[in-house]
Amino acid sequence: MDSPAPATNENTGFFRTRWRGVAPLDRLFWRDMLLVGTILSIASSALALILLGLKLSLWLVLTVHFLPVPYNIFLTIAVWRTAEKAGGFRAQLMMLGSALWLIATAVA
Secondary structure (H helix, E strand, O other), X not given: OOOOOOOOOOOOOHHHHHHOOOOOHHHHHHHHHHHHHHXXXXXXXXXXXXXXXXXXXXXXXXXXXXXXXHHHHHHHHXXXXXXXXXXXXXXXXXXXXXXXXXXXXXXX
């Protein structure tokens, strides 16, 4: 269930709302991070394996594999910033979950 975000400019973009911690925490954690972020990480890993199977250069394979890492770091920081504003035990669990997710996506 999404909590309402504070009133912002209609032109405020995806990255700005998340960086400022004004995106709904539930949407940010469940949809943006766990669903979309995980799909992007799995897709880049699968593509990297295909490129490795095609015997392309290792630097290209590693670049493709680690391409989502900056975005994943951004999402984790965004969850932390938003959760700190929200406060409470649930927000703390989401902070922990986002840290564990980042480790899992970076290692896998």
